[in-house]
Amino acid sequence: MAIDLIEAPSEMSGDYLKELKHTLVVSGDTELISAPAYYLAAQRAPSINAFMTGIAIIQDELAHAHIAYHILEDLGEDQEKLIFSRDPKSFRYPYAFDVPLEDWTELIVANAFYDQAGFCLLGDIHEHCSYGPWKRGLNKVMLEENFHLRNGRNWMKKMSAAGGETKADLQRAVDWMFPLTVEWFGLPDDLKMHSKQLEYKLKGKTNDQLRQWWLSLVVPFCEENGVQVPAHKEGEDFVLDYPFPCTFDAEERRWDFKDPCTWDDVLVRWRARGPRNAEMVAMFQEEFHTFRKAHANS
Amino acid sequence: MTALTDVQDPEMPINIVDLGLVYGVRRDGPRVDVDLTFTAMGCPAYDLLLGDVRERLLQEPGVEEVRIRVVWDPPWTSSRLTQDGRDALQMWGLAV
Numbered sequence: 001m002a003i004d005l006i007e008a009p010s011e012m013s014g015d016y017l018k019e020l021k022h023t024l025v026v027s028g029d030t031e032l033i034s035a036p037a038y039y040l041a042a043q044r045a046p047s048i049n050a051f052m053t054g055i056a057i058i059q060d061e062l063a064h065a066h067i068a069y070h071i072l073e074d075l076g077e078d079q080e081k082l083i084f085s086r087d088p089k090s091f092r093y094p095y096a097f098d099v100p101l102e103d104w105t106e107l108i109v110a111n112a113f114y115d116q117a118g119f120c121l122l123g124d125i126h127e128h129c130s131y132g133p134w135k136r137g138l139n140k141v142m143l144e145e146n147f148h149l150r151n152g153r154n155w156m157k158k159m160s161a162a163g164g165e166t167k168a169d170l171q172r173a174v175d176w177m178f179p180l181t182v183e184w185f186g187l188p189d190d191l192k193m194h195s196k197q198l199e200y201k202l203k204g205k206t207n208d209q210l211r212q213w214w215l216s217l218v219v220p221f222c223e224e225n226g227v228q229v230p231a232h233k234e235g236e237d238f239v240l241d242y243p244f245p246c247t248f249d250a251e252e253r254r255w256d257f258k259d260p261c262t263w264d265d266v267l268v269r270w271r272a273r274g275p276r277n278a279e280m281v282a283m284f285q286e287e288f289h290t291f292r293k294a295h296a297n298s
Numbered sequence: 299m300t301a302l303t304d305v306q307d308p309e310m311p312i313n314i315v316d317l318g319l320v321y322g323v324r325r326d327g328p329r330v331d332v333d334l335t336f337t338a339m340g341c342p343a344y345d346l347l348l349g350d351v352r353e354r355l356l357q358e359p360g361v362e363e364v365r366i367r368v369v370w371d372p373p374w375t376s377s378r379l380t381q382d383g384r385d386a387l388q389m390w391g392l393a394v
Contacts, residue, residue, distance in 0.1 A: 049345045056342030147308040147343065154346060
């Protein structure tokens with residue numbers, strides 16, 4: 001049965017438009033910030049082929065960001081202002097990207113974990129979104145995210161199979177990146193049941209449903225490949241083996257599973273942003289303004 | 299060659315045979331030699347596809363060794379797409 005999609009602002013209520021724009025900003029910001037975050041790590045690729053893959057993934061992420069910002073422009077926003085003139089702290093992307101990825105191992109774990117999270121979030125939007133232009137734009141995004149994911153998974157398999165220090169290096173990255181991605185899906189449903197995004201069919205799954213989907217893809221993959229993750233399956237659901245939420249030392253990139261905290265504490269950490277927020281945003285904002293200034297004077 | 303239709307391009311809904319990347323496959327007892335090209339020299343899926351080709355052929359009964367020769371001459375062009383490949387890409391919205 002064909003589903004009636006919303007195609008233009010004239011068909012939207014003011015509140016729908018506001019919620020759609022907010023969701024698009026989160027999506028665009030997340031894709032955009034992944035580019036500098038991945039670039040810092042891709043520079044440490046172990047071969048030219050691996051570097052080309054890393055750079056191609058970054059190019060994809062920039063293009064995915066462009067899709068969201070382009071739609072925002074069609075909805076009356078100024079794309080240039082959104083990208084180049086906002087304060088770094090006002091960008092709406094997951095906290096995980098403010099924690100630096102320092103080497104190739106961390107980049108490929110990001111491909112396997114963060115891009116899997118992106119795949120779940122965007123896959124849900126792709127399936128359920130009531131706004132036609134975005135739904136259609138996501139067709140190609142989904143295939144490209146799948147490529148990023150496969151790159152991450154292939155490398156994780158190889159590194160785990162290699163054993164020794166290579167496997168230990170992989171496990172070290174997984175240890176801090178797994179809980180950070182679990183957090184990616186936001187507050188649990190018992191704290192945030194009502195969502196306008198669900199009401200307006202901008203997405204179809206709740207935060208906890210998306211988190212479970214991600215766990216159902218990542219936990220078995222890690223177990224099959226000898227990578228330890230603090231979660232297991234119980235009945236139909238995946239259960240975390242640590243208090244959720246708990247404290248995270250962003251500078252040391254270390255979780256303290258013996259120190260549970262509240263979601264208020266997490267929100268304070270998220271709102272303060274992480275160690276690399278300003279640096280990441282500056283990577284694409286600075287040169288834009290430098291270039292503008294140079295041309296204005298010529 | 300049939301086995302290689304199971305190897306998908308990681309970014310497009312098309313297998314590497316219909317995409318025209320496989321220039322030749324020769325079986326010599328337990329060994330298979332493959333001549334393979336890419337759509338571009340800077341193909342981001344280079345390592346991924348080599349791994350997928352090797353992995354798939356090693357699943358064939360009696361195959362113990364896979365040697366892949368990357369071929370740049372003749373260069374790949376869209377004329378190497380099969381009709382099935384063209385149909386798949388056109389259905390996906392690409393002009394070919």
